[in-house]
Structure formats: structure tokens, C-alpha cells
Amino acid sequence: MPEEIASLPTADLTLAIEAGDQSAINALAQEVHYADLAQIYQDTEEEKHGLILKSIGPEIASDVIVQLPDSMIEEALDHFSPSELKVLFRELTDDDRVDVLQDVGDEARQRYLGLLGPEDEELTRSLLRYEEDTAGGRMTTQFGRLFASMTVKEAIETLRRDQEITETLSRIFVVDSKGHLIGRVRLRDLAFNSWNTPIREIMKEVGPEQRALATTDQEEAANLLLKYDLIVLPVVDEFDHLLGIITHDDAMEILQEESTEDMEKLAGIAGETVEETYLQASVLTHFKRRFVWLFFLALLAIASGYVMMRFEGTLMKIFLLSLYLPMVVAAGGNTGGQASTMVIRAMSLGELTEGTSIRVIWKEFRLGMILGCTLGCSIAALTIFVLPAFQPELPSGVTFTRFGLTVAIALAAQITTSTVIGALLPLGARAIRLDPAVVAAPAITTVVDVSGMIIYFTIAQAILGL
Template sequence: MPEDEAILPHDELLRAVEAEDPSAVLALAEDTHYADLAKAYQELDSDKHAFFLKTIGPALASDMIVELPDSMIEEALDVFSPSELRVLFRELSDDDRVDVLQDVGDEARLRFLGLLGPEDEELTRSLLKYDHDTAGGRMTTRIGRVFANQTVKQAIEMLRRSQESTETLSRIFVVDDRGRLIGKLRFRDLAFNTWDTPIRDIMREIGPERVLATADQEEAANMLLKYDLIALPVVDEFEHLLGIITHDDAMEIMQEESTEDIEKIAGIGGEQSEETYLNTTILTQFRRRAGWLTGLAFVSILSGYVMMRFGSILSQVFLLSLFLPMVVAAGGNTGGQASTMVIRAMSLGEIDPGTAWQVAWRELRTGFFLGLLLGSCMAVFTVALLPLFHMPMPPGLSYFKVALTVAVALTTQVTSATFLGSLLPLGARAAKLDPAVVSAPAIAAIVDVSGMVIYFTVARAILGL
């Protein structure tokens, strides 16, 4: 068989499911990564879902279900019997179990909680009190934990007993006798010290690299990146160690947050869909896009009103219509650039609330120099090249005056749009709104109107119309 016609394992699995060959499905699924299993599950027709899940069984399906979109999780769980669900939930880590239960309905959540053992149920309920998008909602409690008053030998024996249920031993955290976080150490610190060495003597004190359980998940992910951590400890307000967020959690969080910001910048509202683009229904896409588009359409009517209000200026100097789209677009482009730069800096924790005016002043100056550059380029174009096209010019006006009008209007528009683009995200944060919401669509609509007002006002003043 030619190499380009070879059947990929993913396609082979789909064909086995379509043929309802259980032995082939199970054999292929055992050799397939759970993320690829989830992808295959989403590509199957819905009437094949039950066969697929029943065939691979609850143990193999446990990690796969975590990778499914929220809307498909409850349906997948309902395929299994109570005894099979007990196996499935037992296979899940505590943070994955919580993620799954946060994505099902209230009635189903209570039913699934009743299938857990006493310890798992108590732990799961304690984690469910944190919102999904908080550090507490994303943490795992399966951590390497030792006490400061232990010796190396005692610590190793304690870790040995919990090794199977620990997420990672690359970072081990040290607590006092009240469970408060006071330090950390590496496994090699235990390996290369004598058994009677006190843990307190070899641990390193914890600095600012910790996060409150109630903090936003994005803050936790940024701290992992900022301090180059493998695991970030999560504490309560009394510094009790509750769990950790690992680097793979941070990657998932950043993917979610960046997707959310991109969608909001594009004016897409509603809950973020975890389903693939092709699996998302047309109705869902319509609902998420329609609101912003409708609102901005009405805002854009103001642009039409400005055109009507200053229509006499265009009728007198029709040449001005050549530059109008450029002036308006330049404001939208530079305003969008400014808001993107500020939002990025805010998300990385580079801008504090007290530095708002410092940011605005910086962007105001940047906008002025950008406007000056663009205005100068358009002025040179108007004076040097436009006469070659023999554009009609009303008596008493010169290309120099038109060039000056365009240059002043463009400089003013770019400066004001850049200033506005920097202030809107800062104002949104002060009002407890998501800064991404006020980005490109809102700025474009605002500067479209302001750009026309600036352009026609400058033209009336300089050209004496």
C-alpha cells in the first residue's frame, strides 16, 4: 500500500467503532493517548458513543472523559452503570474528578458524589466549594508534604507511604505542626543528606511564590511562569497548605484564558465553547456573535449622522473623501494596538492600578509620534504626488492646505485613539469588567465616530468652509 494511503491509528480506531468490532476497538484504544481518544469520540456519530465507551470500559475512559467538552461529559458518564462509575471516579485524580463534577448538572453531581467512598467524597466536596476558575478549583491535593520537625528518614518513610497517590515528588513542601506552609525542598535534598538531618535545616524558605485558593486561575498561571516553578503551592488565608497547581495545569489555564481574550477582542460573547469548531452548532455560533454585532451596528449609525451633519464640506471639497477612510481606519488600528499592549501587560501583572495615568501618558506620547509620522507621510503624498492625478480643486484652495488638513487631522486622530485605547482597558478593570471586552470592536466603533468629527472639524477650520 502506498505510504500516502496508509491508514492512521486514529482513522483505524474510527473504522473499528463504525464496524462495531469490540476486540479491535479495545486493542486500538489501549495504544491510543487519552487526548486522541477524546478527539475520536467527538468525531463519532452520537449513536456510536455508548458502544465506544462500553467497549473501552470505565478505567480507560476516565482520563478521556476529562478531555471532553463540558457539554458532552454528563452524557458520557450516563452510559456507565453505578458500579462502573465507581471504578471511573476512583481512577481520576482529585482535581480531575472535581473538574468533571463541575461540568455536570446539580442533580447529576449529587448522584455521582453518592458513588464515591467517604474519604473521596469529603475531599471532593471540599474542593467543589471553589469556583472552577480559581486556584482552589484547579489545584490537586495529591502533593509531597513533610513536616519541619521530622528527620530525613522520617520524611522519606512518610513520602514512601503516599508515593502512589502523589502528583509529583519533584517538589516537596514543608509545613509546621499546624499544617502551615513554611518551606520547600527537592527529593535530592533528602537523598544526599544523612537520615538524622532535620528537615528544617535543609529546607528552603518559601517566598512570594504561593497563591490563595480564592485567587483567579490566571494569577496562579502567571506566578508559575514568573517564578519558573514546577508546582505552585495553594494556601488559605491562614497559610495552611491546601494543594498545588502544576505546570501542565498552567498551560491549560493559559490556553483557556488566551482563547477567552481572543474571542472577546473579536466581539464574541457568551460562555467559551470547549467543543471543536466543526462540532459547535450553528445556533451556538449565532448566539455568541449576534449581540456584539447588533450593538455595534447601532453605534455605527452615529458615523452616518456625522456624515450627514458635515456633508456640505465634502460637497465643497470632494477631494477630502479620498482621505476620510484612511483617517478613520488609522484611529482604529492604533487604538487597537494600544489596547492590546495594555491588556497584555495587565494580564502579565506588569501594570498596577496606581500606574494608570503613567500608562496613559506613555501611550499619549507614543500616539502623538505615530500620528506625526503618518500625518507627514500623507502630507508629502498630497503635495508631491496628488497633483499628478489632476484631482479637481475648488478655487482658492491649494494642495498645501489640503495636505495640512490631512496631517493635522491624522495626527490628532491617532493621538486621541491611542490614548483612548490605553484608557479603556484600565477603566474596565477599575469597574470590575473584563478589559478584553472593551478592546477592538468597541474601540473601532468609537474612533470611527470621533475620527469623522476630528477630520471634518479640522477641515472646516483650516480650509475656511
């Protein structure tokens, strides 16, 4: 087994890099997938980066650089001469070229644009007009395009001429004489029809819901691909002129980025998503992204301590209340977190529109009532029938039945309230144009901790006569 592992091209490439053997690096890089090569580059000491890039040359490096984290791209490009950069940028597809240029500084971007040919520069500048996280910023203009007035023979001749500069021919789009998107055809549609068949007769219309404006958010565009089971998504301007396409692999990358961002926000991690791996990101980077939320939540937690101080007398009269306090508070945090997660997920999938907020609250209220009453009755049964076996002290006039009823009512109220709060917070965030995922689970937990203590002690005072 060790011999087999050592014979893998990636392992041999790592050894060649350590030995500084440029010819071996170049030869082995031909056998390694560019994604694996990019990972090796990231895992290698920074001092060796120049050696790797010089050894593989600008042609292979063009595929590798696209796979690197944003923060490493400009550093990688600095290892090449202007003539090598011209080759590298020429090898990139238009969407990858734009992605790379969006990740470098303004000064470097202008310098790199000056290395492009006139046509590539004009196209790249037009794509750079769109924000990086929009459909226009993620689209490619290298796709199959036919005119509705063509015949099958003319279409095949056009595609044969453009095949080298076309990223995908799995779906070919049809436009009218003014460039408006009107339909799509497949290669097999062309293959199984006679040469004189008009394209207009065999194309399928592309509905308005199966296209995206260039200014559409990238996540919304990716979800359109998923919703309508598309391989590629056409991108148009406000006049329905076909500008480009988003491919399924781009959509997968977008959804991965968006899900990572949402997960980090739910965990209370601030700032932009870091593309470096966990081990590559510095301790200072992790510190900056985590400290802000931790500090904010620590301040909020002081409110919990204040509530405890206000109800100190109640606790002193029946100290047994402290046994159930963590359970009541935690149950609220858990159910609130569940509700917020479900609502945020439904929002991200486009299942909730602005007019559905009342239905969401009503649904979560009923669910909270059912969960709270069920859990409350279960805990009450344990309190009434099991707790007496441990012989805890209760003040005179307070029975285990009465005490169990108190806990059950408090628990039901806490779970119901927390479930509604968990749904309300992301809905409220959306209403004021904030990212719902910013309302993170830790924040919800802190909020319902305070409300849970108030509910618990208030109900205890009322029922137990404290």
C-alpha cells in the same frame, strides 16, 4: 505512505469503531494516548459514543472524559452503570474528579457524589466549595507533604508509602506541626543527604509571593508559576495552611483557556468560551455568541452616518476630502486597537497596577503624537508632490500645500486621540470592575470612527475656510 498511515493505531481504532468491533476497540485503545482517544470520541457520531465507552471500560474512560468539552461530560457518564461509575471516579485524581463534577448538573452531581467512598466524598465536597475558576477549584491535594521535624530517613519512608497517590514528587512541600506551609525540598535533596539530617536544615523557604490563596483567580495563580519559574504552585488558605498544589500542566491549560477567552472578547464574541472545536460547535451556538456584539456595533455605526450627514455641505464643497476620509478613520481604528491590545496584555500579565493609569495614558499620548506626526508628514508629502499629477479639482483659494497640511493635522490629531482612547477604555473598564477584554477591538474601531470623522471635518472647515 498510505499503508503507513493506515497502520497507525488511531486509524485502526477509527475503523474498528465503524465496524462496531468491541474487542478491537478495547485492544487498540490500549495503544492510543488518552488525549487522542478523546479526540476520536469527539469526532465520532454521537450514536457511536456508547459503543466506544462500553468497549474501553471505566478505567480508560476516566482519562478520556477529563479531556472532553464540558458539554459532553455528563452525556458520556450516562453510558455507565452505577458500579462502573464507582470505578471511574475512583480512578480519577481529586482535581480531575472535581473538574468533572463541576461540569455536570446539580442533580447529577449529587448522584455521583453518593457513589464515592466516605473519604473521597468528603474531600471532593471540600474542593467543590471553591469556584471553578479559582486556585482552589483547580488544585490537587495529591502531593508530597513532609513535616519539618522529620529526618531524611523518615521523609523517604513517608514518600515511599504515599508514592502511588501522589501526582508529582518533583517538588515536596514542608509544613509545621499545625500544617502551615514553611518550605520545600527536592528528591535530590533527600538523596544526597545523610538519613539523620533534619528536613528543616535542607529545605528552602517558600516566600509569600510564591504561594496562592485558594480564592485567587486561576489566571493570577498560573501567572505566578510563570513569573517565578515554578514547577508547582502551593495553594494555601487565609491562615497559610497548605491545601494543595497547581501543577505546570494545569497552569498551561488555564493560560490556554484564558487566552482563548481574551481573544474571543477582543473579537467581539459574547458568552462563555465554548470548549468544542470550531466544527463541532453548532451554527446556532456561533450565532448566539456573535449576534449581540454585531447588533450593538451596528447601532453605534449609525452615529458615523449621522456625522456624515452633518458635514455633507463640507464634502460637497471639496469632494476630494472623501479620498482621505477612509484612511484617517482606519488609521484611528488601527492605532486604537493596538493601544488597547497592549494595555490589556499588560494587565493580564500583572504589569499594570491601579496606580499606573496616569503613566499609561501619558505614555500612549506621546506615542500617539509621534506616530500621528510621522504618518501625517508622510501623507502630506504625498499629497503635495504626488496628488497634483492626477489633476484633482480644488476650489479656488485652496492649494495642494494647504490641503496636504489639513490632512496631516487631522491625521495626527486622529491617531493621537485614538491611541489615548484605546488605552483609556480598558483602564476605565477595570476601574468599574469590568473585564478589560470586553472592550473589544470592534467596539474601539466604532468609537474612533465617529471621533475621527468629527476631527477630520472640523479641522478641514477651520483650515480650508469652509
